[in-house]
Amino acid sequence: MLTLRKPLAFLKKDFLMEVSYRFSFVLQFASIFFSVVMFYFVAKLVGDAPSVQSSLSEYGGNYFSFVLIGIAFSNFLSVGLGSFSTNIRSEQMIGTLEAMLVTPTRLSNIVLSSSQWSFAFTSLRVGVYLLIGGLFFGVSFSGAAILPALLALILTVVAFSSLGIISASFIMVFKRGDPIAFALSTSSTLLGGVYYPISILPDWLQGLSYLFPITYSLRAIRLSLLQGAGFSEVGGDLVSLVIFSLITLPISLVCFRYAVSRAKRDGSLAYY
Amino acid sequence: MAEVVLETHNLTKEFIRRKGLSSPRNPFERTLFAAVKNINLKVQSGEIFGLLGPNGAGKTTLTKMLCTLILPSSGSATVCGYDLARQQGKVKSKIALISSEERSFYWRLTGRQNLDFFAALHGLSKEVANQRIEEVLEVVDMTAAADRRFQEYSTGMKQRMGLARGLLADPELFFMDEPTKGLDPIATWQLHEFIRNKLAAAGKTVIVATHHLAEAEQICDRVGIMYGGEMRTSGPVKDLTGDASLADFFRDLVEQTMVESTET
Numbered sequence: 201m202l203t204l205r206k207p208l209a210f211l212k213k214d215f216l217m218e219v220s221y222r223f224s225f226v227l228q229f230a231s232i233f234f235s236v237v238m239f240y241f242v243a244k245l246v247g248d249a250p251s252v253q254s255s256l257s258e259y260g261g262n263y264f265s266f267v268l269i270g271i272a273f274s275n276f277l278s279v280g281l282g283s284f285s286t287n288i289r290s291e292q293m294i295g296t297l298e299a300m301l302v303t304p305t306r307l308s309n310i311v312l313s314s315s316q317w318s319f320a321f322t323s324l325r326v327g328v329y330l331l332i333g334g335l336f337f338g339v340s341f342s343g344a345a346i347l348p349a350l351l352a353l354i355l356t357v358v359a360f361s362s363l364g365i366i367s368a369s370f371i372m373v374f375k376r377g378d379p380i381a382f383a384l385s386t387s388s389t390l391l392g393g394v395y396y397p398i399s400i401l402p403d404w405l406q407g408l409s410y411l412f413p414i415t416y417s418l419r420a421i422r423l424s425l426l427q428g429a430g431f432s433e434v435g436g437d438l439v440s441l442v443i444f445s446l447i448t449l450p451i452s453l454v455c456f457r458y459a460v461s462r463a464k465r466d467g468s469l470a471y472y
Numbered sequence: 473m474a475e476v477v478l479e480t481h482n483l484t485k486e487f488i489r490r491k492g493l494s495s496p497r498n499p500f501e502r503t504l505f506a507a508v509k510n511i512n513l514k515v516q517s518g519e520i521f522g523l524l525g526p527n528g529a530g531k532t533t534l535t536k537m538l539c540t541l542i543l544p545s546s547g548s549a550t551v552c553g554y555d556l557a558r559q560q561g562k563v564k565s566k567i568a569l570i571s572s573e574e575r576s577f578y579w580r581l582t583g584r585q586n587l588d589f590f591a592a593l594h595g596l597s598k599e600v601a602n603q604r605i606e607e608v609l610e611v612v613d614m615t616a617a618a619d620r621r622f623q624e625y626s627t628g629m630k631q632r633m634g635l636a637r638g639l640l641a642d643p644e645l646f647f648m649d650e651p652t653k654g655l656d657p658i659a660t661w662q663l664h665e666f667i668r669n670k671l672a673a674a675g676k677t678v679i680v681a682t683h684h685l686a687e688a689e690q691i692c693d694r695v696g697i698m699y700g701g702e703m704r705t706s707g708p709v710k711d712l713t714g715d716a717s718l719a720d721f722f723r724d725l726v727e728q729t730m731v732e733s734t735e736t
Contacts, residue, residue: 209592213578213585220580295575299637302539303593304564467487467533467542 206305207313214317229328236332239267255397259422265339269422270394272329275322276353277388277414280360281381283318284311284368289375292472301469307460311368319357343428352420352434355441359413362448369452369459375472388414416440474516477645477677478538483511483547485533507533509701510547515679515694517644520672522692523681524722529698531681535647538679539569552644565595567645568638572653574630579623583614583633586622587640594641601640608636611670628659635666646671648680652687664691689718697722699729 219225243264246252253261288311291297300310333339367381391398391405392414398406409415420437423429431438463469485508508530515521523531536542538551540560549556552566577586584605591601609615612632617625625633631651638646648667652660668691671678682688688695689709695718696706704725705712713721 205592205595205597209589213581213589216585217578217580294578295573296578298541298573299569299576299590300593301541302564302567302569303590303641304561304595305593306561461543464541464543465545467485467536469541 206309207316210313211316211320214314218317218321228325232325232328233332235271236268236329236337239271240264240337243267255400258397258427260426262339262426264337265333265426266397266422267395268329268333268337268339269425270418272326273353273356273418273421274389274392274394274414275325276319276356276417277360277392278385279315279318279322280357280364281367281385282364283315284361284364285371285378285381287311287314287318288368289371289472292470295470298470308456311365311456315361315364341425344426345424345428345430348429348431348434348438349421349424351431352417352424352438352441355438355445356413356417356421358445359417359441359448362445362452365452366448366455369455372459372463372469373466375468384412388412391415393418413441413444416444474518476514477517477519478513478515478549478551478679480511480513480538480549481547483513483534483537483549484509484545485530485537485542486545506701508537508544511703513696513703513706515677517677518672518675519693520667520678520680520691522688522695523679523698524683524685524688524695525698526683526726529683530701531683531698532649533701534698535569535649535679535681539567539647540564565641566643567647568641568643569647569649570634570638570651571649572631572634572651574627577622577630577633577637580621582619582621583625583636584609584618586633587618587636590637591640596641604640604642605636608639611639612636612666627654628656628662631655631659631663635663644677646676646678648678648682650682651680652682652684660687667691685718685722697725699726700733704729 243262247263252263256263256266259266288297291300291310291314297310301307330339330341334341363380363384367378370378370380387408388394391401391409392412393409394414398409398415401409416437420429420434420441423434427433460469484506486504486506489503489505511534523534525531533542537544538549538556540556540563544557551563554562554566556563578589581589587605587608588601591605596604605618606615609618612635614629614632614636617629622630622633631654634651652663655663664687667678667680680688680692692709694706694708695712697704709718712718716724
């Protein structure tokens with residue numbers, strides 16, 4: 201249990217901090233509801249068009265179900281890309297980072313553990329998205345294949361987190377103006393199939409879509425949850441996510457190590 | 473002879489200063505600024521050692537190096553028997569840093585919740601942490617206020633929580649960086665009593681970085697005076713000052729150093 205003590209301590213600390221702002225905590229769930237309602241009515245407007253149903257035939261033809269999964273699971277993109285750097289910067293600004301660094305806990309553990317709550321809370325938010333969609337707006341997950349979707353989600357988190365750690369390394373050295381998270385976040389949202397299928401993009405943009413892990417992630421999750429696709433049907437997407445992680449994870453670790461060493465040499469670890 | 477708890481050999485820290493836009497002709501020109509130069513220091517177990525110097529003398533930089541927060545540029549040090557460069561984790565398990573920085577706590581959490589979190593970071597199990605938290609709260613007389621949010625504490629109470637956090641892992645060596653900054657005279661006196669009667673009496677070693685000479689005179693066994701990043705002199709207060717006060721000695725030393733700097 202000692203090995204889980206530190207991660208659980210971070211989780212508890214962040215949970216207590218989050219719920220101490222009660223109004224903000226409740227407001228986040230209200231915003232989810234309004235977001236779902238908004239896309240429900242957008243889907244009512246455009247969802248019956250033959251071109252839309254044709255573009256979404258792979259996913260069952262229903263735009264609302266398609267976009268619900270997109271907006272829900274793209275939260276993991278934001279968290280994966282931004283949470284590491286955001287949390288480090290937050291600890292720097294609060295002033296607690298130095299106090300943590302003087303303890304025997306390694307900085308890598310601090311960075312990883314600091315993001316647990318973000319991922320846990322995002323998982324809760326995603327659950328709320330799907331629950332609202334299912335309970336109030338008729339989205340059916342009756343034939344969902346949970347295990348492939350779960351594996352796709354785990355691989356997604358690893359892939360995005362690697363990019364997030366590179367982003368955090370940038371923040372640790374330069375303190376602000378991280379270009380990585382911004383570029384990846386906007387490009388992924390534009391090209392990754394969050395709000396519309398990538399099949400409607402021009403051919404040359406479709407090619408670019410395949411550079412982003414969210415493209416594979418959303419396709420696998422949508423096919424699993426909406427069409428009950430098993431491992432064999434989404435295996436290609438899962439392999440792509442594994443390859444992406446195998447490339448970015450080592451790079452992220454190297455970047456992080458360099459950033460920590462550079463910040464310690466500069467004496468700027470706790471500065472923002 | 474008492475064990476040597478801290479020993480440094482020519483410990484140096486140089487920072488790169490870039491001119492940037494303040495020098496449009498050479499914005500990328502870099503100069504090296506030595507914040508700490510060739511510090512050779514020995515502190516023995518159970519000592520209260522005062523690190524004195526004006527603002528900018530290098531006290532905080534030296535303290536941060538010895539706490540592993542900043543990498544030295546050159547030189548070496550051993551802290552509680554561990555090499556500062558190669559055994560940082562072991563060093564951290566033996567030390568505590570207590571500063572006047574109120575912002576090093578989570579203000580939305582209670583004192584107890586803060587201590588519980590940092591106890592976990594020190595590797596204390598839940599059971600040991602719970603016991604230790606009660607012990608340290610009692611030592612710093614914060615038991616009654618432990619379940620109030622940190623943001624509700626007075627400055628003195630926040631400083632006492634800093635002490636409590638420092639005591640959690642029962643370290644051998646305490647680094648205190650301007651610990652009485654912002655404290656009223658009573659709180660200052662209480663802190664001095666705590667350092668003498670609770671820490672030093674228990675055999676702990678304390679290094680206090682301060683520019684309050686009266687404070688150093690009151691509580692320190694030995695002092696080291698830093699100026700311009702260098703250790704100008706060190707030793708027992710009375711051996712250094714003779715019949716003069718530490719303030720007079722310090723002023724004379726600084727004036728002498730400034731004259732020497734002008735001549736060179």
